Amino acid sequence: MSLQEQWVALMTILRKEIKRYLRIWTQTLLPSAITMSLYFVIFGSLIGSRIGEMGGFTYMQFVVPGLIMMAIVTNSYSNVVSSFFGSKFNHSVEELLVSPTPNYIILLGYVIGGVSRGLLVAVIVTVVAMFFTDLHMHSFTVVVAIVLMTSILFALAGFINAVYANNFDDISIIPTFVLTPLIYLGGVFYSMDLLPDFWAAVSKLNPLVYVVNAFRYGVLGVSDVSLSVAFGMIGVFTAMAWFYSMHLLNTGKRLRQ
Amino acid sequence: MIPALSIENLFKEYASGFQALKGISLEVKHGDFFALLGPNGAGKSTTIGIICSLVAKTGGKVVVYGTDIDEDFAGAKKNIGIVPQEFNFNMFEQAFDIVVNQAGYYGMSRELAVQRAEQYLRELGLWEKRNVPSRMLSGGMKRRLLIARALVHNPRLLILDEPTAGVDIEMRRSMWDFLKKLNEQGTTIILTTHYLEEAEALCRNIAIINHGEIVENSSMRDLLRRVQREVFIFDTVDELPEVVTVGGFEVRRVDDRTLEIEVEKGQHINEVFAGLNQANIRISSMRNRANRLEEMFVRLVEGAA
Numbered sequence: 001m002s003l004q005e006q007w008v009a010l011m012t013i014l015r016k017e018i019k020r021y022l023r024i025w026t027q028t029l030l031p032s033a034i035t036m037s038l039y040f041v042i043f044g045s046l047i048g049s050r051i052g053e054m055g056g057f058t059y060m061q062f063v064v065p066g067l068i069m070m071a072i073v074t075n076s077y078s079n080v081v082s083s084f085f086g087s088k089f090n091h092s093v094e095e096l097l098v099s100p101t102p103n104y105i106i107l108l109g110y111v112i113g114g115v116s117r118g119l120l121v122a123v124i125v126t127v128v129a130m131f132f133t134d135l136h137m138h139s140f141t142v143v144v145a146i147v148l149m150t151s152i153l154f155a156l157a158g159f160i161n162a163v164y165a166n167n168f169d170d171i172s173i174i175p176t177f178v179l180t181p182l183i184y185l186g187g188v189f190y191s192m193d194l195l196p197d198f199w200a201a202v203s204k205l206n207p208l209v210y211v212v213n214a215f216r217y218g219v220l221g222v223s224d225v226s227l228s229v230a231f232g233m234i235g236v237f238t239a240m241a242w243f244y245s246m247h248l249l250n251t252g253k254r255l256r257q
Numbered sequence: 258m259i260p261a262l263s264i265e266n267l268f269k270e271y272a273s274g275f276q277a278l279k280g281i282s283l284e285v286k287h288g289d290f291f292a293l294l295g296p297n298g299a300g301k302s303t304t305i306g307i308i309c310s311l312v313a314k315t316g317g318k319v320v321v322y323g324t325d326i327d328e329d330f331a332g333a334k335k336n337i338g339i340v341p342q343e344f345n346f347n348m349f350e351q352a353f354d355i356v357v358n359q360a361g362y363y364g365m366s367r368e369l370a371v372q373r374a375e376q377y378l379r380e381l382g383l384w385e386k387r388n389v390p391s392r393m394l395s396g397g398m399k400r401r402l403l404i405a406r407a408l409v410h411n412p413r414l415l416i417l418d419e420p421t422a423g424v425d426i427e428m429r430r431s432m433w434d435f436l437k438k439l440n441e442q443g444t445t446i447i448l449t450t451h452y453l454e455e456a457e458a459l460c461r462n463i464a465i466i467n468h469g470e471i472v473e474n475s476s477m478r479d480l481l482r483r484v485q486r487e488v489f490i491f492d493t494v495d496e497l498p499e500v501v502t503v504g505g506f507e508v509r510r511v512d513d514r515t516l517e518i519e520v521e522k523g524q525h526i527n528e529v530f531a532g533l534n535q536a537n538i539r540i541s542s543m544r545n546r547a548n549r550l551e552e553m554f555v556r557l558v559e560g561a562a
Contacts, residue, residue: 005365090346090348092347095362100332100362100364101362101363
């Protein structure tokens, strides 16, 4: 396929993906807005007002970056896992597999689709957050870079989950039993300084710690981890997830007989 | 001329050790209407799956219009359109989107994709249903949608895996006419079907596959010429006597007004009528018990078993 044909194929996948999640916006966009509003009300306003400052900021200001990042992570992931598994389940993935579209375009199409949903939900959540607190941006570059890298990483993770999933239960196991605990223990609601040394060290094995802290640095200018380490870790995880996803597509594992 | 499809020594062994294909070879000429027949589990769909990349082969060579799939699968795929046995589109997508998206996967511009989608949806009688989610279409419409989707990039080789399964007679006949016209316009067609009269009516060449091996590969005419025996059913005007004999033929009295008579190769149907006249049996109608291809198919498949 020529580069122009590949571009057409990529745009086709992307258009289809965006159309899919917009068509079912009550399942894809609205829940995050409602959930995050509840977090803002309960943890930010009600409980947060009794907690006081954390990391030099009001508790509401402290949790907002983590909650936005939580929305990005879960939406990028769940968009790709549900869409790709759905197409595997109803065999419509065969439309792509029999076509000359290169595997990297297929992967890129689904990943960009997931990223776009992650970003759209991030905008919605940010707008909702602005009703509860003043948001300032410490570093626009860091915010954009970390949002893009994180959404790409979790879109890829969703893709891997979708390839391995055999039924609809399998696409909710990872988000429920792995992703959610990692997010909650990734410093969304607390600073690492509050943890005993041992647990603070253990937390550093959690990739979400780097994601949340790097984003918090971009918004508030404070972080529990070094920014370069955070970018390095996310970059390595993203590269690993990309190459593994390509390996799955190239070998046709769970996709071709 | 370069063959549309050339398969050499094709093997497929699954991880369980089951050999679905045991070194099959066949060639389909450009412009042919080719029947690939076989009982369930014979290896037809595996063969098709390998040609269009849904199944990974374990050995052998597949060349589509001169392009080896091991060297340039994307190039080979551009020449192939596939109509699968199962409905494999997103049931929530509209018919029009399904066809246009498929064109996009082949790199066709949106403008051309829309134009082709309209052309094929109109030709297949689906234009009025273009904005209907595919799950709302009838079984016959879904089958036609699969054909429109497979044709949108104008493939030179169209592979149809049981395209008329579950389709009513009227719709089947109109699909036959459509496919005949398509073939006359130069599209090579490979058809698998369990309706043998369909293969007999449409195809010029045939391969029969059984237990992963080709047990017959010839022209339809040659194959039918080799039919050794045909059974005809005669409906009589009057009630038949208890014992009926028609000289030189094996006769079975089915009921009071029905006879089955076997005609071996070399015997003539005129002799049957002469014998019936002699026995004063008047005939109101006659038909084959099974079509000739079916007779041959059963003999070949049972012979190989």
